[in-house]
Amino acid sequence: MAHKVFIDGEVGTTGLQIRERLAPREDISLVQVAPERRKDPEARREALAEADVAILCLPDEAAKEAAALAAPYGTRLIDASTAHRVDPDWVFGFPEMSKGQRAALSQATRVSNPGxxxxxxxxxxxxxxxxxxxxxxxxxxxxxxxxxxxxxxxxxxxxxxxxxxxxxxxxxxxxxxxxxxxxxxxxxxxxxxxxxxxxxxxxxxxxxxxxxxxxxxxxxxxxxxxxxxxxxxxxxxxxxxxxxxxxxxxxxxxxxxxxxxxxxxxxxxxxxxxxxxxxxxxxGASGAAVQNLNILLGVDEGTGL
The missing domain is CATH 3.30.360.10 (Dihydrodipicolinate Reductase; domain 2)
Known part of the structure; x- marks a missing residue:
């Protein structure tokens, strides 16, 4: 069964490049929101609830709001903004940074993508x-x-x-x-x-x-x-x-x-x-997010890269 992934902010530069890397993959099913509803909180809430993993390609405040929307559903998050990069409740998404970082990421529910x-x-x-x-x-x-x-x-x-x-x-x-x-x-x-x-x-x-x-x-x-x-x-x-x-x-x-x-x-x-x-x-952005996604999903780290 394919993993359901929602890119919140897929029309931005980072989101578009993540989508390009994920769209051809048979192990990924992209959860999407109709263009006219992208700023509708209820539509985004539904997508966050449906997804196994959501990748947040949003400004900082919007990323914090999305994290709050996702909290009740247990959706795993990868945040590409700067909002959570020094937050101790988020795992820093640089797998090569230390010997234990990759293991921490594999178990993480909330990952902050590095800049x-x-x-x-x-x-x-x-x-x-x-x-x-x-x-x-x-x-x-x-x-x-x-x-x-x-x-x-x-x-x-x-x-x-x-x-x-x-x-x-x-x-x-x-x-x-x-x-x-x-x-x-x-x-x-x-x-x-x-x-x-x-x-x-x-x-x-x-x-x-x-x-x-x-x-x-x-x-x-x-x-x-x-x-x-x-x-x-x-x-x-x-x-x-x-x-x-x-x-x-x-x-x-x-x-x-x-x-x-x-x-x-x-x-x-x-x-x-x-x-x-x-x-x-x-x-520096989209590739790192896909690498982190692969680690969260337990698939080969280089898939799609």
Missing amino acids: CWSTCAIALIRPLVEAGLIDPASPPAISGVSGYTGGGKSMIAEYETGEVQGSFLYGVTQGHKHLPEIKLHGNLSTVPVFVPSVGQYAQGMAVVLHMRDLGETGMKAAEEALRAAYEGERFVAVVDPATHEPRVWPERLNGTNRLELSVHGNAKSGAATLVAVLDNLGK
Whole structure:
């Protein structure tokens, strides 16, 4: 019997890509609401009650409302918004984050899907904190670039209509919505300085961790810590820095559910840059949601990916 899945917010960028991955699957039956009733609470309540799993592709407040609507029915939830990423009652949906995370997800009733920026940052930071290479009270600065699809429907419209052109920095007031989850799940005691940017291209992301005084020995130790953390993982890999040099291409993994990490630097100065690359709509959003769904359903993790 097929598993019933409801995508609440399937007309948004993340929802559409999840639907594309699930629609061809014979083991999934999509629960749908008629277009004219998508904002009708009763219609959504009926769909949430019918579904085995609901994936919430909604703004934060709407995601909280959907979670409340679903509560009486025991529907398992995957929330793609930022609403529950630091909530202790929700399991953080980054299976590769720690050795016990996948097992916790398999038993979870409520899963918070990570953000694209935080997936990259946590993947780099957490193993180095555990290896003693990053002081949790003094984390390195983070920067990076994402395609404009990471900004959702409004930003996509701005770029595709020509209202906005060019690239820009944002988050310079240090209040980015991903900072709380980076701090918590990166095992940090304080938030790092984080300056993201948007490029004039649709899809793809590169995130950089800036470290001083690491040196050649430290760079080797950092790469070893990352390799040990993700050994045997299907979707996360540590690659030879030569793969990325002399240029890092944020779009290199588009269309995949992969996350690739690499360690670069200058042995003489001791300065190092740790790089993470993924598709912000793949492993950074829709692909991650499908991966988490597969874990919840007990099917092969790579199904549909």
